[in-house]
Amino acid sequence: MEEFSPMPCPSTVTVRRNPPRKARATPYTTAAKPPPSSNAHDVPSFPIDEILSIQIPLPEPPKPSASESLKIFLRIKPLRVFSKVTAVAKSRPRNSEEACIALNDSYSVTLTPPQVLQELKRSKTEVFEGFSHVFPADCSQSDVYGKMVQPLLEDFLNGKSGMLAALGPSGSGKTHTVFGTPKDPGVVPLTLRQIFKKRDETSSPVSLRAFYLSIFEICSERGKGEKAYDLLGDGSSELSVQQSTIRGLKEVPIRNLEEAESLIGQAMLKRATATTNSNSQSSRSQCIINIRAASDGVSNETKVQSTDAMLTIVDLAGAEREKRTGNQGERLVESNFINNTSMVFGQCLRSLLEYQKNRKKGFQKHHQNSLLTRYLRDYLEGKKRMALIITVKAGEEDYLDTSYLLKQASPYMKIKFDNIEEVCNKRQLKTFPRVEKNKKMKLSAPKTSQIAETVSGEKNQITQEVNLEGKKAHQTYKSSPKLEDNNEREHIIMRNFAKVVWNVLKQYNEKLKVAEGDICSLKERLKNEQLKSRELEAELINLKSNLAEPCLPEVEALVHQVEVDTSLANENTNVGDDDPCDLIESRSEATAEERNESSLPNKSVVPGLGNEEISWDEEKCAKQDDPCNLVDSTSEVTAEGCNESPVRNKNLVPDLANGQECDDQIDPTPSPEQVEVRLINNRLSNIQTKSAVSRRFPDSEKQERHRRLLPASSRLLAEEMNDLEIKDKQIEKPQVKLAETRDQEKSESTQGREIEIPAREAEPASTKKQRNEQKKPRRRLQPASSVLLTREINTLEIEDDVAEPKGTRGGKKTIVTQPRSQGSVTLLRLLTSNLHL
Numbered sequence: 001m002e003e004f005s006p007m008p009c010p011s012t013v014t015v016r017r018n019p020p021r022k023a024r025a026t027p028y029t030t031a032a033k034p035p036p037s038s039n040a041h042d043v044p045s046f047p048i049d050e051i052l053s054i055q056i057p058l059p060e061p062p063k064p065s066a067s068e069s070l071k072i073f074l075r076i077k078p079l080r081v082f083s084k085v086t087a088v089a090k091s092r093p094r095n096s097e098e099a100c101i102a103l104n105d106s107y108s109v110t111l112t113p114p115q116v117l118q119e120l121k122r123s124k125t126e127v128f129e130g131f132s133h134v135f136p137a138d139c140s141q142s143d144v145y146g147k148m149v150q151p152l153l154e155d156f157l158n159g160k161s162g163m164l165a166a167l168g169p170s171g172s173g174k175t176h177t178v179f180g181t182p183k184d185p186g187v188v189p190l191t192l193r194q195i196f197k198k199r200d201e202t203s204s205p206v207s208l209r210a211f212y213l214s215i216f217e218i219c220s221e222r223g224k225g226e227k228a229y230d231l232l233g234d235g236s237s238e239l240s241v242q243q244s245t246i247r248g249l250k251e252v253p254i255r256n257l258e259e260a261e262s263l264i265g266q267a268m269l270k271r272a273t274a275t276t277n278s279n280s281q282s283s284r285s286q287c288i289i290n291i292r293a294a295s296d297g298v299s300n301e302t303k304v305q306s307t308d309a310m311l312t313i314v315d316l317a318g319a320e321r322e323k324r325t326g327n328q329g330e331r332l333v334e335s336n337f338i339n340n341t342s343m344v345f346g347q348c349l350r351s352l353l354e355y356q357k358n359r360k361k362g363f364q365k366h367h368q369n370s371l372l373t374r375y376l377r378d379y380l381e382g383k384k385r386m387a388l389i390i391t392v393k394a395g396e397e398d399y400l401d402t403s404y405l406l407k408q409a410s411p412y413m414k415i416k417f418d419n420i421e422e423v424c425n426k427r428q429l430k431t432f433p434r435v436e437k438n439k440k441m442k443l444s445a446p447k448t449s450q451i452a453e454t455v456s457g458e459k460n461q462i463t464q465e466v467n468l469e470g471k472k473a474h475q476t477y478k479s480s481p482k483l484e485d486n487n488e489r490e491h492i493i494m495r496n497f498a499k500v501v502w503n504v505l506k507q508y509n510e511k512l513k514v515a516e517g518d519i520c521s522l523k524e525r526l527k528n529e530q531l532k533s534r535e536l537e538a539e540l541i542n543l544k545s546n547l548a549e550p551c552l553p554e555v556e557a558l559v560h561q562v563e564v565d566t567s568l569a570n571e572n573t574n575v576g577d578d579d580p581c582d583l584i585e586s587r588s589e590a591t592a593e594e595r596n597e598s599s600l601p602n603k604s605v606v607p608g609l610g611n612e613e614i615s616w617d618e619e620k621c622a623k624q625d626d627p628c629n630l631v632d633s634t635s636e637v638t639a640e641g642c643n644e645s646p647v648r649n650k651n652l653v654p655d656l657a658n659g660q661e662c663d664d665q666i667d668p669t670p671s672p673e674q675v676e677v678r679l680i681n682n683r684l685s686n687i688q689t690k691s692a693v694s695r696r697f698p699d700s701e702k703q704e705r706h707r708r709l710l711p712a713s714s715r716l717l718a719e720e721m722n723d724l725e726i727k728d729k730q731i732e733k734p735q736v737k738l739a740e741t742r743d744q745e746k747s748e749s750t751q752g753r754e755i756e757i758p759a760r761e762a763e764p765a766s767t768k769k770q771r772n773e774q775k776k777p778r779r780r781l782q783p784a785s786s787v788l789l790t791r792e793i794n795t796l797e798i799e800d801d802v803a804e805p806k807g808t809r810g811g812k813k814t815i816v817t818q819p820r821s822q823g824s825v826t827l828l829r830l831l832t833s834n835l836h837l
């Protein structure tokens with residue numbers, strides 16, 4: 001194996017602090033890079049070459065200044081058609097082969113008067129120039145459309161309205177130029193064809209628009225008034241004319257050329273015609289054709305502008321001379337109306353021209369003199385583009401009509417348009433002033449129709465916009481801007497109100513959730529508290545049972561027994577007492593005295609044993625007849641026992657042992673054995689009188705009274721008597737044997753007591769321990785009575801604690817209970833001390 005050797009350290013180290021920043025490849029691009037598509041060859045390549053090869057049509061160059069002037073076209077009717085005129089015309093002398101008008105170029109003609117007139121020097125040859133275009137007699141309809149209508153149509157499709165009017169004498173070819181024939185269609189059919197042809201081209205904006213067609217005529221009613229008739233309407237085609245307003249015009253949407261041509265044919269059939277000397281189908285009315293282009297689903301400003309585009313073509317009734325037409329009667333009246341309308345139309349153009357020449361003179365409003373001119377007011381005021389086509393006859397006999405018309409129309413070529421139409425349209429489209437439009441509807445007949453159509457177009461447009469946005473269109477939204485604003489305002493208000501309500505509901509929902517959480521926590525706490533309360537109740541019941549079972553029965557038994565004993569003892573001394581209540585009263589007094597004595601210790605006893613003994617004996621002797629005195633004396637003994645010294649007790653015991661209640665010679669130092677014997681004797685005497693007391697008092701009443709009134713010391717004594725009853729035989733033995741048998745009795749009594757009260761084991765540990773501590777060192781020395789008294793003390797302490805809240809805190813009851821316990825304790829101490837001795 002080769003030994004590994006580290007690489008030699010280079011002499012120079014280059015540290016690149018700024019590593020080249022390169023975007024770390026994402027896992028997708030590195031690990032999971034999509035595999036190349038298996039069918040990639042199916043996706044055609046982007047036709048970039050084809051797109052680049054498309055030649056975008058350049059914008060048209062700006063039109064010459066002449067375009068800003070009124071366009072006047074001249075069309076010369078061919079002479080050959082004269083062979084088809086009526087018989088009246090044929091009857092006239094014909095030098096028809098000579099024409100009075102000759103085409104100079106496309107913009108001028110030369111009008112040569114007939115030879116007769118030249119001879120009379122009433123007329124001379126004139127040249128009329130300045131026409132936009134002069135169509136010779138052999139021109140076709142397509143030439144007319146191409147030169148005259150095509151520019152208007154382009155402007156129309158670009159959103160600019162325009163008007164074309166045909167003027168000329170009757171039979172000069174106006175209707176032929178406008179409508180044509182099925183074999184040789186005129187301007188209107190050709191325009192419609194061109195419209196649908198461009199709409200079918202996808203790249204054309206025409207496809208985004210909808211077209212509507214309306215045709216109506218204005219004629220006279222017996223030469224008095226003017227009436228308008230809808231040539232596309234159903235039923236009654238008469239339109240409502242209020243001053244300058246035409247209402248109820250039907251606008252028919254046209255979706256294809258066939259529908260449009262059908263409508264054109266329908267209108268031509270309805271139009272009023274009559275046979276005159278000049279024309280077999282002379283038009284007796286002014287016919288107006290409106291083609292409206294509306295936007296189809298686009299709502300931007302440009303498209304809206306296009307919705308206002310209106311192409312109006314007017315076929316005027318030809319002015320005619322009475323002599324040539326030969327009209328009479330109704331036809332003559334129609335001729336007057338037609339001539340009057342033509343005259344007004346001419347006046348409007350002259351007025352506009354004069355106004356443009358000298359604006360200081362003001363604009364004479366001739367348009368008010370006829371319904372047609374009112375309807376075409378905007379055009380006749382120079383606000384919108386319009387064009388005129390003058391049709392003339394080329395025959396010498398038509399020289400006067402042609403000369404008159406050319407002389408009248410020649411100045412119109414100087415009419416200028418100040419782009420008022422565009423300004424007006426922009427102003428209207430910017431602000432969409434519907435109120436202004438309403439005013440215009442009243443003042444202008446063409447406006448009326450246009451605005452009515454515009455309103456309907458707006459409805460459609462709004463509907464389309466709403467449909468595209470997925471919203472529901474409102475009829476009020478379409479009808480009135482005020483209602484639209486109100487609806488929007490209400491919608492905004494309701495939407496904001498709904499938002500506020502929603503927020504409030506959210507807040508309440510959160511508060512409810514918090515409250516529910518609190519309720520749940522409170523319920524859990526309540527359950528815990530209930531469990532704790534149940535546990536505490538169970539503990540309380542156990543404690544009560546533990547406290548009541550071992551203590552109360554024992555205490556009650558002891559109390560009852562002591563009460564019985566004391567009462568029996570008193571009864572022995574006072575057999576003849578009739579009032580048992582005296583016993584109770586005297587007992588209360590005695591306890592009170594004992595209390596006083598205890599509060600004033602050694603008041604009369606402590607200073608001298610002799611005095612105390614004397615008083616005790618004297619009282620006992622004095623009250624020997626009173627059964628209550630026995631209790632008093634007993635109480636006094638117990639009270640004294642609390643304060644006296646063991647020395648004194650020694651003096652008392654011999655008296656008791658001797659059984660002498662009134663002994664003049666009392667041993668001042670009785671031995672403990674003597675005291676005990678004395679007590680035993682008293683208990684024995686009490687037991688002997690027990691039956692007598694039971695006869696005098698009912699058991700229940702007596703027990704109740706004893707429970708309430710007898711002192712605890714008496715109860716203890718009674719309990720002690722029970723124990724001492726067992727020892728009666730032992731008491732009868734010699735006193736010498738008492739000391740010898742004390743230990744045995746004590747052990748026996750202790751054992752017997754412990755067996756009798758096993759419930760004490762259930763006492764609280766503290767109490768039991770305390771009791772054991774007090775009891776253990778004395779167990780060998782105390783007699784059975786002392787043990788009981790010790791236990792009684794403990795139980796009485798508990799009883800006092802329990803009884804304190806029930807009774808009055810100050811007063812006799814507390815005074816009564818305390819001496820009992822103290823007396824018992826004192827007696828116990830005396831007994832134990834004596835026993836120890």
Ligand SMILES: Nc1ncnc2c1ncn2[C@@H]1O[C@H](COP(=O)(O)OP(=O)(O)OP(=O)(O)O)[C@@H](O)[C@H]1O
Pocket residue numbers: 076077078081137168169170171172173174175176177279281282283284316317318319391
């Ligand atoms: N350029 C034309 N080429 C062929 N025929 C024509 C031409 N102009 C007019 N005509 C024919 O002349 C007749 C009269 O024409 P047209 O009805 O159009 O006259 P008009 O001016 O409308 O008369 P009116 O004012 O009385 O209605 C028609 O039969 C029409 O076919």
